[in-house]
Amino acid sequence: MAKKTKGNAGAGLPSDPMNVLILGAGGREHALGWKLKQSKRCKKLFFAPGNGGTAALGTNVDLKIEPVDTKNVDAIDYFCRHNDIGLIVIGPEDPLCHGLADRLAAPGRHIFGPTADGARLEGDKAYAKDLMKGALIPTADSKTFTNFEMAKTYVEARETPVVVKATGLAKGKGAIVCSTNEEAVEALERCMVHKEFGEEGTTVLVEERLVGQEVSILALVDGRNLFLLDPSQDHKQAHEGDTGPNTGGMGVYCPTPLITEELLTQIQTEVLVPAVDAMRRDGIDFKGVLYAGLMLTAGGPKTLEFNTRFGDPETQPLMMRLKGDLMHAMLATATGKLDEVDLSWDQGVCCCVVMASGGYPGDYEKGKPITGIEDAESDPDVTVFHAGTKLTRENALVTDGGRVLGVCALGDTLKEAQTKANTACDKIKFEGAQFRRDIGFRVM
Numbered sequence: 435m436a437k438k439t440k441g442n443a444g445a446g447l448p449s450d451p452m453n454v455l456i457l458g459a460g461g462r463e464h465a466l467g468w469k470l471k472q473s474k475r476c477k478k479l480f481f482a483p484g485n486g487g488t489a490a491l492g493t494n495v496d497l498k499i500e501p502v503d504t505k506n507v508d509a510i511d512y513f514c515r516h517n518d519i520g521l522i523v524i525g526p527e528d529p530l531c532h533g534l535a536d537r538l539a540a541p542g543r544h545i546f547g548p549t550a551d552g553a554r555l556e557g558d559k560a561y562a563k564d565l566m567k568g569a570l571i572p573t574a575d576s577k578t579f580t581n582f583e584m585a586k587t588y589v590e591a592r593e594t595p596v597v598v599k600a601t602g603l604a605k606g607k608g609a610i611v612c613s614t615n616e617e618a619v620e621a622l623e624r625c626m627v628h629k630e631f632g633e634e635g636t637t638v639l640v641e642e643r644l645v646g647q648e649v650s651i652l653a654l655v656d657g658r659n660l661f662l663l664d665p666s667q668d669h670k671q672a673h674e675g676d677t678g679p680n681t682g683g684m685g686v687y688c689p690t691p692l693i694t695e696e697l698l699t700q701i702q703t704e705v706l707v708p709a710v711d712a713m714r715r716d717g718i719d720f721k722g723v724l725y726a727g728l729m730l731t732a733g734g735p736k737t738l739e740f741n742t743r744f745g746d747p748e749t750q751p752l753m754m755r756l757k758g759d760l761m762h763a764m765l766a767t768a769t770g771k772l773d774e775v776d777l778s779w780d781q782g783v784c785c786c787v788v789m790a791s792g793g794y795p796g797d798y799e800k801g802k803p804i805t806g807i808e809d810a811e812s813d814p815d816v817t818v819f820h821a822g823t824k825l826t827r828e829n830a831l832v833t834d835g836g837r838v839l840g841v842c843a844l845g846d847t848l849k850e851a852q853t854k855a856n857t858a859c860d861k862i863k864f865e866g867a868q869f870r871r872d873i874g875f876r877v878m
Contacts, residue, residue, distance in 0.1 A: 447765050447774065448544075451477035452520025454761070455513070457499045457534070459485050461788075461821035461840040462746035463525045465753040466760070467491045468819070470523075473761035480517065482510065486831045487820025499524075502532035511538060520544060521764065527603055527743055530722075531557030544768040548742050552713060552720040556742040559601040559639050566737055569712040571705050573737040574729075576641030582626040585638060589618040595643040599739075600625050602634025606670070606682040607795060609739075611643060644729040644736055647692055647876055650748050651726045653706050654763060656772035657719045660706055661763070664755065664779050665693040666748050667876065672795060674872045681795045682837060685873035687785045687848055688751040692730060692877060701728065705737055721767055750819050750840045751784035785851035786842045787859050787873050791822065792866020794836035802833040802865040810858035815844040818858070833864055841869075848874045 454476055456463050464487045470476050471491050479492030488494055497513060498506045514522065522538055524530055524547035533550035547553075555562050566573045578601070579585035589596055589612075598621035600608035608631050610621035618640070625635035650668050654661040666688035672678035693701075705726050713720045725741035725748075744752075753760070758777035766775045791798035800822075807818050819842060822835015841858050845851030856871050 447762065447769065447771055448520070449475070451475055453478040453480070453518050454521045454523065455480045455482060455517075455519045456484075456488075456523045456525060457482050457510070457529060458525030459483050460525065460746050461819045461837065462744050462749040463523075464488050464491075464819045464821070465750045465840070466523060466525065466744065468817070469753040469756060469760040470764075473759045475759065475761040475765070478517075480519070482513075485820045485834070486823035486825045487818075489825060499526070499529045499534065502529055502534045502537065507534065507537045511540070514538070514540075514543065521546065521761065521768075523547065523764065525743065527553065527556055527741065530743060531603060544765055546722060546764045546768050548720050548722040549718075551716075551718045552722065553742045555709070555713070555724075555740045557603055559599055559739060560637060562740050563639060565709065565712050569708040571708050571737055572734060574641040574644050576639050578637065578639055580637050582622060585622050585626065585640060586619055589622065589640055590615050592618070596640050597643050598622055598625060599639040599641065600631040600635030601637045601639055602631065604631040604634055607631075607680050608635060609680060611680075644731050644738070646729045646731040648738065649690055649692055649728050649730060650686070650745055651693070651698070651701055651706070651728060652745065652748065652752070653702075653724050654767045654772055654775075655710055655720050655722060655724045656767045656770045657714075657721050658710075658770070659772040660702065660710065660724075661772050661775055661777070662698065662702060662706070663752055664689040665698065666690055666751060667692065667874070668745065668748060669870060669873055672790075674870050675875075679795055681790070683745070683747045683788060684790065684870050685785070685787045686747045686751060687783060687851065687874040688748070688755060689779075689783065690877065697735065701726070701735055705735070709740065721770070746821070747786045747788055747837075747840045750786045750842050754784045754817060754842050754844060755780040755782070780844065782844050782846050783848045783851045784842055784844050785848065785855045785873055786840050787855045787869050787871075788821075788837050789839040789841060789859055789862060789867050789869045790837050791833055791835070792868055794868070798836055799866070800832070800834050804831045804833060804838070804862065804864045806862040807831075807839075810841065810861040813843070813854060813858060815854055816858045817842050818862070838864065838867070848878060852878075
């Protein structure tokens with residue numbers, strides 16, 4: 435399904451094995467490390483700070499990546515210099531938006547992830563919306579507000595539903611879908627009055643509520659070349675049937691039959707290429723992952739938002755299905771040689787079901803013992819990626835976050851993959867565990 439460029443798979447790129455540092459602690463970072471570990475180019479693998487699962491792949495190191503301040507950056511830089519790190523992979527959005535890629539740049543050091551000016555496409559939704567409008571990228575009509583009363587007057591006069599979005603980073607929870615004007619006013623109060631998302635929500639976008647199915651399209655970008663990855667469909671709502679509050683993602687499957695080759699070409703031409711070209715015109719040499727969240731409407735695909743890193747949990751099924759050398763692809767992306775990369779995909783489907791702590795996305799408790807992962811992975815088609823986990827001093831695995839595990843299963847069909855993933859989830863136990871059994875239901 436992915437749009438591939440073909441060429442010499444290695445000319446001009448570093449070929450000697452090198453040490454790798456992955457920054458982050460989620461399921462995305464575990465999945466990326468799992469795939470990088472399979473590369474002959476990967477020598478030693480380090481995670482900062484990592485989680486209970488990454489400790490089995492490499493070495494977890496006690497380095498803070500947030501906030502991006504002088505003390506923390508100096509500590510990471512010192513570690514890289516003294517451990518001969520050749521590739522740094524920056525997973526989460528916050529460090530990217532606050533310039534960690536810029537500050538860690540050094541001769542002989544490859545960094546996978548955009549600089550702060552490129553990451554602004556995710557970190558500032560008002561800026562992203564202006565870029566989309568200027569580049570004629572199809573998107574929802576919207577207005578930006580910094581004043582609550584003006585925003586309130588605007589939504590009260592609307593005759594159609596809206597979505598209220600915090601323009602800053604909100605961990606995937608800052609888009610509030612409203613069905614009535616009263617709900618829209620309440621969403622504005624949450625963002626602008628009660629400051630539920632802190633300063634990141636004091637400026638809001640109010641945009642038309644699009645109708646259709648939402649899909650995720652990710653592409654590697656080396657400044658000029660794009661390499662599209664297989665499309666997926668995320669499930670944001672906490673409960674089955676797409677009900678309940680938004681989360682960082684409760685599950686995903688890949689590939690999605692909603693995206694045909696023809697539609698993927700249209701998205702590349704009308705969305706991704708114009709975005710990269712617009713950034714280049716602004717003097718931004720974007721290198722990393724460009725992730726478009728799209729709504730497939732009756733009038734064609736429209737862009738909901740851009741992210742500038744691998745999605746979580748989209749990364750997990752992508753890595754499960756990827757056939758090829760991820761490290762080679764990352765180095766090519768970082769060095770402007772993406773035209774030398776050729777990747778392929780498993781022909782089956784992967785379903786990823788997120789097991790979350792009780793209460794998530796609200797308040798939840800940590801430190802709950804986890805059992806059954808080994809039993810779940812007794813099926814060779816199942817891999818469990820850790821997100822909110824940690825090892826105690828006694829080497830016991832316990833919960834340490836809202837989204838705890840990403841249980842991934844491969845199958846010839848989506849139904850088969852879903853069944854295998856749900857069966858594996860049933861084998862894993864921790865107090866308060868919750869997960870959705872209907873991942874993929876929208877197309878089944």
